[in-house]
Amino acid sequence: MSPAPAATSPLAEPPAATAPSRDPLRIALVGNPNTGKTTLFNRLCGLRAKTANFPGTTTDARIGRMSLPTGRDVEVVDLPGIYRLTLDLPESRVCRGVLGGEGFYRRPDAVVAVLDATNLARNLHLLGEVLAKGLPTVVALNMVDLARRRGLTFDAEKLSRELGCPVVPIMARKGEGTEQLLGQLAQVAAATAGPRPLTALPGLGTEAGLERWADGVVERSLGGTHAVGAGADTLTERLDQAFTHPILGVLLFTLVMAGLFWTLFALAKVPMDLIEATFSVLGGWVAAVMPAGALRDLVANGILGGIAGTVVFLPQICLLFLLISLLEDTGYLARAAFVMDRILCRFGLPGHAFVPLLSSHACAIPGILATRLIPDRQDRLTTILVAPFMSCSARLPVYVLLTGLLFEDRPLLGGLVFAGCYLLGGAAALLSALVARRSFLAGRSRPMVLELPSYKVPSLRTAAFVAWDQGLEFLKKAGTTIMAICVVMWWLSAYPVTPPPPQALALEQRAATLAAADPAEAERLRGEAALLAARTAQAGSYAGRLGRLVQPVFEPLGYDWQLTVGVLTSFVAREVFVSTMSVLLVGSDDLDPEDRGVLDRLHGATRDDGTLLFSTAASASLLVFFVLAMQCLPTLAVTRRETGSVKWAALQLGYMSALAYVFAFITYRLVLALGGS
Amino acid sequence: MVAFRCYNLRVNLRLSLNNEPTPVRPLAQAPTFPDPLRLTQLAAGSRARLSETRLAAHERDLLTALGLSAGSCFRVCRAGDPWILEVRATRIGLADVVAERLLVVPDGEP
Numbered sequence: 001m002s003p004a005p006a007a008t009s010p011l012a013e014p015p016a017a018t019a020p021s022r023d024p025l026r027i028a029l030v031g032n033p034n035t036g037k038t039t040l041f042n043r044l045c046g047l048r049a050k051t052a053n054f055p056g057t058t059t060d061a062r063i064g065r066m067s068l069p070t071g072r073d074v075e076v077v078d079l080p081g082i083y084r085l086t087l088d089l090p091e092s093r094v095c096r097g098v099l100g101g102e103g104f105y106r107r108p109d110a111v112v113a114v115l116d117a118t119n120l121a122r123n124l125h126l127l128g129e130v131l132a133k134g135l136p137t138v139v140a141l142n143m144v145d146l147a148r149r150r151g152l153t154f155d156a157e158k159l160s161r162e163l164g165c166p167v168v169p170i171m172a173r174k175g176e177g178t179e180q181l182l183g184q185l186a187q188v189a190a191a192t193a194g195p196r197p198l199t200a201l202p203g204l205g206t207e208a209g210l211e212r213w214a215d216g217v218v219e220r221s222l223g224g225t226h227a228v229g230a231g232a233d234t235l236t237e238r239l240d241q242a243f244t245h246p247i248l249g250v251l252l253f254t255l256v257m258a259g260l261f262w263t264l265f266a267l268a269k270v271p272m273d274l275i276e277a278t279f280s281v282l283g284g285w286v287a288a289v290m291p292a293g294a295l296r297d298l299v300a301n302g303i304l305g306g307i308a309g310t311v312v313f314l315p316q317i318c319l320l321f322l323l324i325s326l327l328e329d330t331g332y333l334a335r336a337a338f339v340m341d342r343i344l345c346r347f348g349l350p351g352h353a354f355v356p357l358l359s360s361h362a363c364a365i366p367g368i369l370a371t372r373l374i375p376d377r378q379d380r381l382t383t384i385l386v387a388p389f390m391s392c393s394a395r396l397p398v399y400v401l402l403t404g405l406l407f408e409d410r411p412l413l414g415g416l417v418f419a420g421c422y423l424l425g426g427a428a429a430l431l432s433a434l435v436a437r438r439s440f441l442a443g444r445s446r447p448m449v450l451e452l453p454s455y456k457v458p459s460l461r462t463a464a465f466v467a468w469d470q471g472l473e474f475l476k477k478a479g480t481t482i483m484a485i486c487v488v489m490w491w492l493s494a495y496p497v498t499p500p501p502p503q504a505l506a507l508e509q510r511a512a513t514l515a516a517a518d519p520a521e522a523e524r525l526r527g528e529a530a531l532l533a534a535r536t537a538q539a540g541s542y543a544g545r546l547g548r549l550v551q552p553v554f555e556p557l558g559y560d561w562q563l564t565v566g567v568l569t570s571f572v573a574r575e576v577f578v579s580t581m582s583v584l585l586v587g588s589d590d591l592d593p594e595d596r597g598v599l600d601r602l603h604g605a606t607r608d609d610g611t612l613l614f615s616t617a618a619s620a621s622l623l624v625f626f627v628l629a630m631q632c633l634p635t636l637a638v639t640r641r642e643t644g645s646v647k648w649a650a651l652q653l654g655y656m657s658a659l660a661y662v663f664a665f666i667t668y669r670l671v672l673a674l675g676g677s
Numbered sequence: 678m679v680a681f682r683c684y685n686l687r688v689n690l691r692l693s694l695n696n697e698p699t700p701v702r703p704l705a706q707a708p709t710f711p712d713p714l715r716l717t718q719l720a721a722g723s724r725a726r727l728s729e730t731r732l733a734a735h736e737r738d739l740l741t742a743l744g745l746s747a748g749s750c751f752r753v754c755r756a757g758d759p760w761i762l763e764v765r766a767t768r769i770g771l772a773d774v775v776a777e778r779l780l781v782v783p784d785g786e787p
Contacts, residue, residue, distance in 0.1 A: 083742035088735050119766040122744045207741065236768070237754060244759055244770070338759035338770050345772070447775045449739050452761065452768040 024065070024073040026106060027185065028098055030130055031114035032123050033081030034453040036142040038062070040114055040172040041078040042465045044182075062469070068186045077108065083122075083451075085129040090377065099133050110136040110188045112181070117147035117154065117169070118454070120222065124214035127163070137165045138184045140177075144169040146454070158221040173459055239455055243335035246342075253339045256332065257358055260323050264316065264362060271315040279308035302490040306483035310475070313365055313634075317474050320359055320366045322467035324373075329458035333373075334450050341448045347430040348437025350374060350445040353383040357429065360390035361422075364635045368642055369470065376446040382436050384642060385652050388635050389429035391422045394574040395626055401578055402623045405603055405614045417623070424627050428659065489543075489572040489633075493580075498540030500533035507532070538580070543569055557625065557661070558618035558668045560607040567622075570631045577626070616676040621668035628663055630656035713780040717773065721756040725781040732778050743769050750784060 031037040045064025062078040079098060080091035101107025113130055115123040120141075131137060144154065160167040166184045170177030243249050283300045290296040327333050333355070341351025349357075352374040360367030367387045374380040391399070399421050407414030437443060500508075507529035514522040538544050539561075547565030554564045562581075570577035581602065605613040630636065630653045640649040713728040727749045730737045744764040745751065755761035758773040771779075 083739070087738055087742055089739075121765055122767055125742070125744075207746070211746075240755060240761055240768070244755060244761070246757075334770065338772070341772060342758060447736065448759065448770065448772040449736060449743070449775055450770045451743055452770045 024075040025068070025110065025185075025188075026075045026077065026108045028077045028079055028108040028111050029114060030079050030095065030099070030111055030126070031081060032083055032116060032119075032126055033451065035081070035114045035116040035123065036172040037081060037114040038078060038465075039459060039462050040112075040140060040142065040170070040178070041076060042462055043172055043175050043178050045076055068182055070186045070190070072186070074185065082126065084126055089375065091375075099130065099135065108135065110138065110185065112138050112140055112185070114140045114142050114172075117141050117144045117152065118150060121214050121218045124217055125210055128210045128213055131163070131165070136188050138181065138188060139163060139165060139167040140172075140181055141167055141169045142172050144177075145171050145174075152222070155221055159217070162217045162221050236455060240335060240452065243332065244338050249335070249339045253336050256327070256336070260327070261358065261362065263323060264319050268315040268319050268362075272312055275312050275315070276308065279304055279311075297494060298487075298491075301494065302487045303483075305490055306487040310483045310634075313363060314471055314475065316362055317366045317369065318467040318471040320362070320370065321470040322463045324355060324370060325463035325466040326458040326460070328373075329456060329462065331453045331455040334452050337450065338448055344430075345445050345447075347434045348441075348443075348445050349383060349386075349430070349433050350376065350379040351448055353379065356383050356387055357390055360387040360392060363392050363394070364388040364390070364632060365474075365638050368635065368638050369474070371642065378437075378441050378443055379445050381643060381648065382433050382441050382445075384639055385436060385648065385655070386429040386432045388630055388632065388652065388656065389425045389432065389628065391425040391627065392574075392632075394632070395421070397575050397578045398570075398626045399623070401581075401602075402614075402619050402626070406616065406619045406623070408603065421623065421627050424624070428628055432655070432659075489569065489576075492543040492546070493538070493541050493569060495541060498537045500529070501536045504529040504532040504536070538565065556668070557621045557664045558615065559622070560613065562605075562607070562613060563618065563622065567625070567631075570626075571633055573634065574626060574631050612677065617668045617671040620671050620676070621664040624667045625660045625664035627660075628656060629660035713782055716753075716760060716771075716776040716779040716781050717756075719753050719756060719781065719783065721753050723753045724750065724784040725753070726750050726784050727779060728782045729780040730778060731780070732775065736775065740769075743767055745769060 029037050029041055041062060041064060044066050064076045064078070066074050066076060068074055077098065079095045082089070082092045082095050085092055085096050085099070096102070098108065099111070111130055111133075113127050115127060127137075127139065139160075141154065141156065141159070147154070154169065156167045156169055166187075168177055168181045168184055170181060172178070243252060283304050286300040286304065287296060290299065324333075336354070337351035339351070340354035344351055344353055353371070355373060356367045356370040358367075359370045364387050367390065368384050371380045371383045371387070374383060399418055403414040403418050403421075407417065437445070507525045511522040511525035511529065514525065539548075544561075544565055547568055548561045550568065551559070551561045551564045554567065559567065566577045566580045569580045602614060603612075607613050636649045636653055639652055640646050643649070714725075716725070719725055727745055727747055729747065730740065732740070740746070744767050745762065749764055751762045751764045753760065754763050754768065758776075760771040760773070760776040762769045762771065
């Protein structure tokens with residue numbers, strides 16, 4: 001099937017003799033969802049693409065660059081997949097704005113409409129609306145191979161005459177037909193014709209007219225509407241029955257998700273460990289090379305620590321998007337959304353929310369980024385607000401530490417409480433969603449109406465592009481904020497530098513004198529001196545002072561100033577609580593929460609008044625606080641970015657912190673009332 | 678045709694038992710046409726034509742964009758939540774709450 005230049009179309013006129021413009025030609029890619037539009041974009045632009053937001057929206061815009069055979073530069077805008085321009089959806093609004101050259105948008109010079117050859121009649125409805133805009137248009141008729149397998153044949157020339165614009169059959173996945181498409185685009189670039197006359201396509205102003213026109217085009221160029229997609233697909237029927245079955249569907253969903261998260265954790269662990277090790281070596285190298293002082297501390301601990309704290313998320317984020325993209329490409333995700341919709345809709349969440357909520361068990365940041373799958377803004381906001389309730393991997397060391405302290409000799413009970421923490425987080429997320437949908441985000445989740453795309457072998461190439469894009473975007477947008485936060489929190493914990501107390505100096509002196517006679521005792525004394533020095537430094541830092549200042553607020557929850565410092569510093573990231581407690585109580589920031597010796601030392605740690613620091617009531621209260629509290633500034637940065645407003649991030653922080661405070665208080669009082677210490 | 682009458686009888690009985698009003702046939706419609714039913718009253722494999730939607734405008738518009746508008750013929754591929762309809766070459770999944778608000782006229786043709 002060869003490309004069909006439209007003889008009657010002004011687009012097919014021979015190149016004008018005028019000198020080519022230096023401005024890049026701006027081309028918009030338009031099409032229904034699942035037509036292979038993004039696959040074509042990746043074929044055309046490769047890595048020469050960047051992701052940004054359409055101005056004034058949170059809708060992704062991918063803009064790429066390429067060159068035509070004539071040497072003319074082209075800027076390609078990959079518009080979001082839409083069914084119709086006229087729909088009242090954010091994606092349709094963006095497309096209307098771009099094609100109309102409204103507001104911030106520069107009107108494209110031409111449009112490439114990507115149509116699914118297996119579903120031409122419906123795709124023509126959108127094309128009709130696009131043609132009515134009067135922009136020079138080239139039709140890329142994609143998936144012709146799949147259509148051929150279903151016994152469909154196309155007369156591209158006839159179709160081109162009907163549409164009044166060139167039609168190029170392509171197979172975007174294999175890259176076939178893209179050369180011919182570029183050739184047609186070169187003709188468009190050279191054409192001097194202005195917008196097409198709308199009179200060529202009569203009756204497009206009404207719904208019925210559009211339908212008549214689309215049916216007529218199919219009838220005349222393809223031999224009847226029933227020719228398209230009439231073939232029964234028994235495999236699709238069977239797979240749909242299995243994937244959406246009330247019991248089998250849930251089982252298959254559980255298996256797929258378990259596989260996804262196992263792969264995510266197993267594969268991400270290696271690069272994450274490598275990143276941590278690399279930055280550790282880099283930090284050591286900087287400390288060795290640079291002269292001691294504030295600048296060295298800033299570079300080695302603040303800046304490198306901040307970069308490490310950002311980059312370490314990257315493997316999980318890239319892998320998550322790679323796996324989700326592969327799953328989405330297979331066509332399974334649309335079916336899975338219906339399975340989860342039965343449960344989640346009772347809490348005002350859409351079926352689409354299951355991927356973000358599950359992802360949040362790894363980390364809330366990729367979870368919140370994954371909410372882009374949710375089409376309705378209210379549904380998406382609700383999911384973003386409750387996603388951090390899911391117990392992320394950063395909470396894990398805190399749970400291990402506190403359950404270890406609480407149930408030292410009862411591992412079974414400890415295990416049950418550990419699992420209970422996950423359940424409590426999940427319940428808090430669902431109930432909070434319900435509260436949100438009955439108050440400030442009033443309304444039910446949008447009932448599911450979804451196209452179930454054809455099952456396909458996923459494209460690793462497309463998934464890799466998605467993962468690369470999302471990783472870069474995370475680094476550029478959220479990463480910079482996260483790094484800044486890490487540097488600030490490091491500074492608050494490290495400054496002002498407090499000299500070691502006289503007792504520590506005395507211990508050091510004693511250790512020095514005993515070094516030769518009793519090395520073991522000298523080592524012990526040095527350890528004690530280091531602990532004293534670290535505690536003094538932490539207490540004297542701005543974070544420590546803040547801890548003492550804020551401690552009365554946490555007094556009702558049973559926390560002294562040390563626990564308060566731990567809670568405050570854990571706002572950088574929850575796991576920081578463990579290292580802060582380690583610095584304050586053990587004298588090292590490399591604490592293993594499963595080390596019995598260390599646990600014993602923490603268990604025996606005391607407050608200034610001599611009572612146990614980790615009393616039963618205070619530990620239980622802390623556990624509940626950590627399950628429910630929004631102690632992750634990087635997540636707040638991502639919430640702000642994804643919602644486009646600081647008010648949602650502030651609400652998330654305020655709501656979750658208040659809930660955590662109230663339930664931690666209730667827990668503390670309850671344990672005391674039940675006779676706990 | 679016999680099968681159709683039986684089916685309608687069963688459906689009407691179910692409607693009466695549920696104390697739900699049977700949709701009133703418009704006066705202008707030819708009396709030989711079957712009454713509109715809720716989509717949820719159809720079985721898998723049935724073919725029908727969409728008669729009326731009782732949905733919010735944005736939901737109706739989305740269905741129309743997917744190819745399911747008043748008068749469209751479709752086949753029920755799966756009955757029950759989710760409902761799966763095949764409209765020409767498009768397979769559309771619908772939550773139960775949406776399917777309940779679609780009135781359809783069964784189509785006798787295979």
